[in-house]
Amino acid sequence: MPELPSPVSAVDGRDGLDLSADVVELTRQLxxxxxxxGAESRIADAVEAAVDALGHLRVLRFGNTVVARTELGRATRVAIAGHLDTVPINDNLPTRFVTVTEEDAAADVPGTRPGEYLWGRGTVDMKAGVATQLRVAASLAAPRHDVTWIWYDNEEVEASRNGLGLLSQVRPDLLHADFAILGEPTNGGVEGGCNGTLRADVRTHGRRAHSARAWAGVNAIHLAAPILERLADYEPATKRVDGLDYREGLNATRISGGVAGNVIPDLCTVHVNYRFAPxxxxxxxxxxxxxxxxxxDVEIVDRSPGARPGLDAGIARAFADAVGGEVRAKFGWTDVARFSALGVPAVNYGPGDPQKAHADDERVALDEIRSVERGLRAYLEDEA
Structure with missing residues (x-):
């Protein structure tokens, strides 16, 4: 994939964000x-400073979560949110522009298109989505709906640290809306609701002994074989919910056991992730x-509910019609579930292929970034 010439940033200062810049350049800045x-203070500072300078938004800060609201007295309010954090960097910053050829696309994950991309950590998950939101928030002072823009921290880690979840506990009123949009990567389409997710530790217990006298012990790792057999035999269901098909999954994601190379293990833990329809x-x-x-022995160690699509709500259907394209189910868990729990219908809508989220060659198509910006703007622009 040959690199394209990299534009010179128009931003002065270490972390200044130029919200008047082209949305692709703004993605790169972010x-x-x-x-x-856990290290989002710099980017939260930059986002807060940029939106606070606009004048038409009321800006609030909660830890490393930034909230910016229009207060125009509209009859309806839409919440539009995106997370600021990324998974760990792995030699994939700073960003650069690359061209994906027909040959590159054929050798990559299914669905990859040839074209121009921005490569680097966070491009897909989900700085491109945040950039589209910031551009529209900056340039559209009088949208047809009042808008609560929310940019939050710690989405990629355990639920107890999630900035949107913490905000819902201290200021649930700020999440109240008639409809919500999460900027998660959806290839520029609309994905309704999301699967729920559970994580569990499934344990077997044995008895330690010297491995030279294994008959004196009980091997907990061997006892875990039926757990793996059940998982291997499991056939994931596809369930239709409100007109969308959600594919479930049940998988071992980690296994641990043993204390030394010459000791029969007395404990084995299989970590399991269950993705279930909403x-x-x-x-x-x-x-x-x-x-x-x-x-x-089963211990549920983390749980998050799913979210129904909510496309039976008129305001949600109007959004899908405004941005165009087929509505699909979201297989992964996203924070639409937090809005759904409050009775707010919510969808996912953002640039980027979810298959490239967290990948070392994470990259987002430039035309998708611009398409999503146009879609958000078309939905929010006052028709008058």
Missing amino acids: CDIPSES SMSLDEACAFLESFFDGF
């Missing part, structure tokens, strides 16, 4: 501020997992 989960409640999902691993 990505080039390192912001791994028609199932958290209690139902937990009950399924405990039944599936009946006979084993």
